[in-house]
Amino acid sequence: MTDSNQTEENANASEALPISQRPASNAPGHWVLARVGKRVLRPGGLELTLQMLSNARLTGARVVEFAPGLGRTATEILAARPASYTGIEKDPVAAKQVAELVGARGTVVNADAAETGLDAGSADVVVGEAMLTMQGEKAKRAIISEAVRLLAPGGRYAIHELAVQPDNIDEELHTRIRQDLARAIHVNARPLTCEQWAELLEECGLVVETIQTAPMALLDFSRNVRDEGFVQTLRIIRNVLSDRELRARVLGMRRTFRTYQDSMCGVTIVARKPLEGNTNDAQ
Numbered sequence: 269m270t271d272s273n274q275t276e277e278n279a280n281a282s283e284a285l286p287i288s289q290r291p292a293s294n295a296p297g298h299w300v301l302a303r304v305g306k307r308v309l310r311p312g313g314l315e316l317t318l319q320m321l322s323n324a325r326l327t328g329a330r331v332v333e334f335a336p337g338l339g340r341t342a343t344e345i346l347a348a349r350p351a352s353y354t355g356i357e358k359d360p361v362a363a364k365q366v367a368e369l370v371g372a373r374g375t376v377v378n379a380d381a382a383e384t385g386l387d388a389g390s391a392d393v394v395v396g397e398a399m400l401t402m403q404g405e406k407a408k409r410a411i412i413s414e415a416v417r418l419l420a421p422g423g424r425y426a427i428h429e430l431a432v433q434p435d436n437i438d439e440e441l442h443t444r445i446r447q448d449l450a451r452a453i454h455v456n457a458r459p460l461t462c463e464q465w466a467e468l469l470e471e472c473g474l475v476v477e478t479i480q481t482a483p484m485a486l487l488d489f490s491r492n493v494r495d496e497g498f499v500q501t502l503r504i505i506r507n508v509l510s511d512r513e514l515r516a517r518v519l520g521m522r523r524t525f526r527t528y529q530d531s532m533c534g535v536t537i538v539a540r541k542p543l544e545g546n547t548n549d550a551q
Contacts, residue, residue, distance in 0.1 A: 285299060285302050285303060285338075285361070291513065292511070292513040292514045292516075292517050293513055293516070293517065295454065295517075296454050296455045297452065297453030297454060297455060297517070298337075298398070298453070298455075300514065300517045300518065300521075301486075301487075301518070301521075302337075302338060303507075303514060304504050304507040304508050304511075304514055304518060305496075305500060305503050305504040305507050306492070306496065306504055307338055307340045307496065307500075308340055308495035308496060309337065309338075309340075309398060309486070310341075310398050310428050310534060311398060311401075311428070311429070311430040311484045311486060311532070311533070311534035312428060312480075312481065312483075312484070312533065312534020312535065312536065313482055313485065313486075313491050313494065313495050313534065314494065314495045315482065315494065316428060316480060316481075316482040316534050316536055317341060317344065317397065317428055317536070319480055319536065320395075320426050320427075320428055320480070320536035320538060321341075321344055321345065321348060321395070321426065323426065323477070323478045323480075323536075323538040324393050324395065324424050324426040324538050325424065326348035326349075326350050326393055327348050327349050327350065328349070328350065328351050329350050329351055329392035329393045330350065330351050330352045330354075330390065330391050330392045330393070330420075331345055331350040331351075331352065331353050331354070331391065331392070331393045331394075331395065332354045332355075332356060332384070332386065332390075332391040332393070332394045332395070332418055333345060333353070333354070333355045333356065333394075333396070334356050334381040334394065334395065334396035334411065334415070335356070335357060335358065335381055335396060335397070335398075335399045336355040336356075336357055336362070336366045336376070337357070337362055337366075338362065338365060338366070339365065339366040339369040339370070341395065341397060342355060342366055342369060342370060342374075343369070345395065346370065346373050346374065350393075352374065352375075353370060353373060353374030353375070354374060354375045354376070354377065354386065354391075355367075355370065355374065355376040355377065356376075356377050356379050356381050356384050356386075357376060357377070357378060357379075358378070358379065358380050358381070360378050363376050363377070363378040381396065381399065381411045381414060382410040382411050382413075382414050383414065384414060384418065386418055388417050388418065389418070389419070389420045389421075390418055390420075391418040391419055391420065391423060392419070392420055392422075392423045392424070393423060393424050393425075393426065394415040394418055394419060394423070394425045394426070395426045395427075396411070396415065396425075396426070396427050396428075397427065397428040397429070398428060398429065398430070399411070399429075400412070400427060400429050401430040401457050401458065401459050402455050402456070402457055402458075403458065404456075404458060405458075408458075408468065409468070409471075409472060412425070412469060412472040412474075413472055416472055416473050416474065416541055419541040420541070421542065421543045421544045422540065422541060422542075422543050423541045424477070424538050424539065424540050424541075425469070425474060425538070425539050425540075425541070426536065426537070426538045426539075427465070427469075427536065427537050427539075428534065428535070428536045429459065429460075429465060429534070429535055429536075429537075430457065430459040430484065430532060430533075430534065430535075431459055431460060431461060431462045431481065431532065431533050431534070431535040432445055432459050432460070432461055432531055432532055433461060433462065433481075433531060433532065433533055434461070435461045435462060435463040435464075437461060437531065441531060445459070445528050445531060445532065446458060446459070448524050448527070448528070449524060449528075451524075452520055452521045452523075452524035452525075453521060453524075459532070462479060462481065462533075462535050465535060465537055466479060466537060466539075469537060469539045470539075473541070473542070474539035474540060474541060474542075475539060475540045475542055476537060476538075476539045477538045477539060477540050478536075478537065478538045479535065479536070479537050480535070480536050481533045481534060481535045481536075482533065482534045483529070483533055483534070484525060484529060484532040484533050484534055485525075485529070486525060487518070487521060487522040487525055489501065492504065
């Protein structure tokens, strides 16, 4: 296959993706990676997501997922046999794709995670991955507050986000990471330390149950083999190499991730909404 044919194949494959008409040079990084075939787009990888879902105790639960994207985590949630599944996806193209994936096993609503329109107390578990990182402090709190509103007392909020480390990271380094990430992924990412993520959830009225971390190795070969499989990883490499614009974006992101690999990690936290009237719920 010639380079021109391969480029055309890549373009056709990405037409159904959100913001597919935007040039790769200025599209958000996660959708650029989706164009080359990546489906696991979480900073700590699939294994960390699966650990988080296990900690969230999904079986028999009413589950709401914020920003399911292409539905990779939705597949894992449904495999755990929840009582119900509702996806809240702001992008209409992604919402349609996840709805097709979920089918009769759940519902997908085209809405904002900060204002879902769902009933208060209607969820036992709320899941959100790689979305709070992309928000400013006010928006972070708005989304978390909506999760708290949706949860029944005793319900769990499970997040998988990008963190900077250590907890006492130099503020100048923290600022430089934010700035370089924004330039690389074309999203104004604002990762927090693990301690700051936990404090934010607690300030919004939740009780932290578990915190787990994994290296931020989103574009490392070995991580991609574990997350995507060997054959799909080879397809991703082929797609990157065959399209100059995509190649420039992906390699730029990879350089930034590697520059700060010791100062970033993926973090998952499962936090519980206290039982009503129990101000000392800290078990």
